[in-house]
Amino acid sequence: MNDFNIIDYAPIGIMFIVAFGFAASQILVTQLVGPRKRTATKLMPYECGKDPVGSARDRFSIKFYTVAVIFLLFDIEVLFMIPFAVAFKYLLDQEKLSGVAFGTIAFIEILVFISTLVVGYIYVWKKGTFDWGLQARAEAREEAKQALKERKQQAIRDFQRAA
Amino acid sequence: MNTILLQNLVTPNVSLQAVLPEMIVAFTGIIVMIYDSFMPKQRMVTGALSLIGLAASAFALFSMWGEAPASSWNGMIANDGLRMSFTLVFLFVSAMTILISTVWTERENVPIGEYHALLLFATFGMMFMAAGNDMVIIFLGLETLSIATYVMAGLRKSDLKSNESAMKYFILGSFASAFLLYGMALIYGATASTNITQIASMVGKANFPALLLIGGAMLIIGFGFKVATVPFHVWTPDVYEGAPTPVTGFMAAGPKASAFASFLRVFVIGFPLVSGAQASAFLHESWVTALTVMAILTMTVGNISAIVQNNVKRMLAYSSISHAGYAMVGFIGAGVAKTMQDRDEAIAAVAFYMLTYAVTNLGAFAIVTLIAQKNDRRTEFDDYNGIGFKSPVLAFSLSLFMLSLLGLPLTAGFMGKVLVFRPALEAGSTLLTVMVVIAVVNTAISAYYYLRLIVVMFFRERTTSWLEPKVSGALAAVLIITILGVFYFGIFSDNVIEKFSGKPSVQSAQIK
Numbered sequence: 001m002n003d004f005n006i007i008d009y010a011p012i013g014i015m016f017i018v019a020f021g022f023a024a025s026q027i028l029v030t031q032l033v034g035p036r037k038r039t040a041t042k043l044m045p046y047e048c049g050k051d052p053v054g055s056a057r058d059r060f061s062i063k064f065y066t067v068a069v070i071f072l073l074f075d076i077e078v079l080f081m082i083p084f085a086v087a088f089k090y091l092l093d094q095e096k097l098s099g100v101a102f103g104t105i106a107f108i109e110i111l112v113f114i115s116t117l118v119v120g121y122i123y124v125w126k127k128g129t130f131d132w133g134l135q136a137r138a139e140a141r142e143e144a145k146q147a148l149k150e151r152k153q154q155a156i157r158d159f160q161r162a163a
Numbered sequence: 164m165n166t167i168l169l170q171n172l173v174t175p176n177v178s179l180q181a182v183l184p185e186m187i188v189a190f191t192g193i194i195v196m197i198y199d200s201f202m203p204k205q206r207m208v209t210g211a212l213s214l215i216g217l218a219a220s221a222f223a224l225f226s227m228w229g230e231a232p233a234s235s236w237n238g239m240i241a242n243d244g245l246r247m248s249f250t251l252v253f254l255f256v257s258a259m260t261i262l263i264s265t266v267w268t269e270r271e272n273v274p275i276g277e278y279h280a281l282l283l284f285a286t287f288g289m290m291f292m293a294a295g296n297d298m299v300i301i302f303l304g305l306e307t308l309s310i311a312t313y314v315m316a317g318l319r320k321s322d323l324k325s326n327e328s329a330m331k332y333f334i335l336g337s338f339a340s341a342f343l344l345y346g347m348a349l350i351y352g353a354t355a356s357t358n359i360t361q362i363a364s365m366v367g368k369a370n371f372p373a374l375l376l377i378g379g380a381m382l383i384i385g386f387g388f389k390v391a392t393v394p395f396h397v398w399t400p401d402v403y404e405g406a407p408t409p410v411t412g413f414m415a416a417g418p419k420a421s422a423f424a425s426f427l428r429v430f431v432i433g434f435p436l437v438s439g440a441q442a443s444a445f446l447h448e449s450w451v452t453a454l455t456v457m458a459i460l461t462m463t464v465g466n467i468s469a470i471v472q473n474n475v476k477r478m479l480a481y482s483s484i485s486h487a488g489y490a491m492v493g494f495i496g497a498g499v500a501k502t503m504q505d506r507d508e509a510i511a512a513v514a515f516y517m518l519t520y521a522v523t524n525l526g527a528f529a530i531v532t533l534i535a536q537k538n539d540r541r542t543e544f545d546d547y548n549g550i551g552f553k554s555p556v557l558a559f560s561l562s563l564f565m566l567s568l569l570g571l572p573l574t575a576g577f578m579g580k581v582l583v584f585r586p587a588l589e590a591g592s593t594l595l596t597v598m599v600v601i602a603v604v605n606t607a608i609s610a611y612y613y614l615r616l617i618v619v620m621f622f623r624e625r626t627t628s629w630l631e632p633k634v635s636g637a638l639a640a641v642l643i644i645t646i647l648g649v650f651y652f653g654i655f656s657d658n659v660i661e662k663f664s665g666k667p668s669v670q671s672a673q674i675k
Contacts, residue, residue, distance in 0.1 A: 119193055126200035 066129045073124075077117050084110050178235040181242055183227070184220040184250060185290045191216025192283035199276020206269070209279040210261050216283065217258045224250055232667055234296050238358050241296035241428075244507060244666035248514035249293040249424040252521055256417040257286040259525045259644070263532055264409040265637040270537050271407075273318055282413070285311035289421035293428075298347040298357040301425045305343070305389070308418055309336050316406040316414070322538060328405025335388065335398045343385025349378030359433040366433075367440030375434075375446050382429060383453060389422035390487050393460035400468075403480035408535050408542075411476060412528025415483040416521035423490060423517060427510055430454075431497045432668060451498050454491060455598050461488030462605040469612045475531055476542050478612055482568060483524070485609060489583060490516050492602050495595065496586025503667065509586035511664035518659070519567070519579035519652050526645030527564040530557050533632045547616060549625030556634070558620045560642055565613040567649045570606050575652035580606065582660065 045052045084106065092103040124130070179186065194216075195209045202208070224247065232243040260282060268275045284307060291304030313336065317329025351357050353374035354365035369375050388395040403411045430450055437443040465485030472478040490513055497509030534550075534557070535542050551558040567574035584602060587595045634642070652659060 119197065123196055123200050126197075 070124055070129060073117060073120055080113060176237045181235040181240050183223040185287055185294065187216055187220040187223055188283055188287045188290060192280050192287060195276060195283060196280040206275060209276040210265065213261050213279045213283055214258055217254050221254045238360060239297040239300050240294050243668040244663060245424060245428060245510050245668055246294045247666060248511060248663040249420060250290050252420050252514065252518045253286055253289040253417055256413060256521050256525065257282060259641055260409055260413040262637040262641045263412060263529045266532055266635060267407055267409050271319065278318060281311045281315050289417055292421040293424035296359050302344060302347060306340065308421060312414060312418060315410045316402060319407050324405035325407065328402045331398055332402045339385050339388030342381045346378045346381030346385060349374045349381065353378060359428055362433045363435055366443040366446060367437035369442055372442035376449060379434060379446060379450055386422055386426040387457065390419055390426060391484050392457045392487055393464045396484050399484055400477050400480040404474060404476045408476065408528060408532040408539055412525050416524050419487060420517035420521065423513060427494060427497065427513060431506065431510065451495055454495050455594055458488050458491035458495060459598055459601050461491065462602055466605050466608045473544050474542055475544060479527065485605065486520050489580060489602055492587050492598060493583030496590065499590040500586060505586065507667045508664045511660060512582035512586060514663050515660050516579040516583045519575035522575055522645050522648035522652060523564050523567040526642065527561060529638055529641045530561045533638060544619055547619050548623040550629055551621035553629050554631045560646055562617045563646060563649060565616055569610055569613040573653050575649045578653050578656040
């Protein structure tokens with residue numbers, strides 16, 4: 001306990017230096033090498049594709065946020081799957097050694113976990129989150145309906161004229 | 164160490180039976196959610212499914228009632244009177260809310276399946292708040308509940324008031340959750356445990372008593388926000404006014420009761436008076452005094468603000484604040500109880516009070532929903548002018564609910580008040596006696612605004628036209644259940660209170 005050695009923490013220090021160095025080098029390189037074309041859009045603060053100045057009560061597409069939520073879903077899935085995968089090998093060995101079904105139980109448990117996530121996946125799928133052209137398609141459908149209506153009216157008018 | 168871990172993997176301390184009511188509600192929620200995504204056009208099925216799920220959960224709850232008090236899941240889930248009685252309140256509130264919402268969802272074309280799923284998830288969260296014998300479970304339940312209710316408050320998407328309500332509730336609610344979490348962390352620092360039973364045994368010999376005090380203060384802020392006690396009540400009127408009316412009824416009856424359940428568990432059971440330990444005596448005295456002052460303020464401010472309101476929903480919001488104050492009188496009574504039996508009885512009294520309040524309040528909100536019409540147009544006092552003899556059924560039932568909120572004898576509200584005031588009065592301390600006197604004076608003050616609604620309905624001339632709303636089958640069922648409930652709890656309260664206090668809390672069962 002007492003033999004505290006600062007050298008043991010050197011990797012963390014190196015990690016910090018690399019992190020700072022990476023950030024600084026990126027900024028420097030873009031400043032030196034990158035071409036500069038300033039446009040109004042480029043100079044705007046980044047706000048996920050929304051106009052940053054103006055009323056906050058605008059309507060905006062919610063798609064961006066649902067994607068973030070789904071990302072979280074899969075992110076957490078992976079977060080649990082990796083430790084499981086690491087431990088699974090060890091558990092299988094233990095199963096062979098002791099005869100108790102450690103590996104099988106762990107496998108069933110991870111399946112239960114995945115199936116709960118799949119329920120969420122099915123839900124977002126059915127809700128049309130992956131349907132990127134939803135709005136465009138609805139507009140097209142509306143347009144087609146309008147065109148059909150006009151054609152029908154035209155036909156009626158033609159018929160009346162003929163009569 | 165590895166063998167212990169492996170052993171836990173094979174035979175974990177898991178008892179699915181102990182969380183069966185919660186599991187049923189959660190699974191029903193998931194089924195409702197999935198069903199709705201496949202059949203988006205349905206209007207009735209998810210409501211029926213939810214009601215069946217809640218009934219099944221209540222059945223599971225009743226079958227557990229006879230069991231001896233115990234804790235399972237490594238002491239994280241308690242199976243005691245506090246949990247049983249409060250869970251019953253939540254299931255009742257949720258079922259009534261589904262029935263009341265039928266009018267509103269029909270009128271405003273709400274995404275109905277999502278609404279039912281959210282309501283069930285909120286119920287699930289509330290049930291865990293009452294069942295959790297561990298700070299982590301309580302916080303988990305609280306967050307599940309809060310996130311679902313934030314969305315429900317904003318369900319009238321095109322209405323600015325509803326948006327404001329959801330936004331305010333979300334921001335202030337997250338703020339309160341942060342306080343709560345920080346308090347829990349400090350308590351953990353002082354007692355080295357998040358388990359309520361462990362904390363109760365450690366308060367006498369805490370590592371650093373000041374941490375306990377600061378942590379306790381932060382918990383009071385967090386729970387005080389959720390219960391809407393006075394220094395932390397400012398969000399209530401705006402949120403309650405803006406939220407859709409059935410959701411307001413739900414928020415006033417359900418989440419408030421669930422916050423009381425965990426508030427009771429953490430303070431009354433988790434921070435008891437341990438004889439011979441100075442730190443625990445100081446902590447106990449501080450929280451009792453702080454809550455007494457808060458209770459007095461809550462009752463007074465709630466009632467006096469309710470007098471000047473011109474909107475019925477806002478009036479009911481302030482009335483819910485003052486009722487939180489009355490329930491806190493019982494809470495403090497439980498905190499100062501001298502014997503374990505007295506304590507459990509006082510806890511049962513608070514649960515009973517929340518049940519009577521839920522019955523009365525949901526009945527009142529059912530009628531307010533019905534009269535409000537689309538987009539909650541008619542919620543001012545003026546809109547109730549002279550409807551007394553034009554729609555006698557609605558007016559008389561609403562009058563009954565107002566009288567029960569006021570606490571007239573023979574109604575549920577009266578018995579609830581008597582039961583929560585008694586333990587505080589029996590404690591014999593001057594401060595608590597003063598508090599009970601103020602509570603009684605406040606009841607008299609509250610007569611003004613409860614009776615005002617009755618006066619408006621029966622003795623004012625109506626200048627605008629009155630279109631009598633149609634009472635649907637579901638709403639008629641709600642009215643019948645709540646009216647019968649008001650009388651049943653008012654006259655035969657003994658049956659219920661015996662059932663509620665028949666099962667002691669886990670901790671007192673262990674001591675015996």
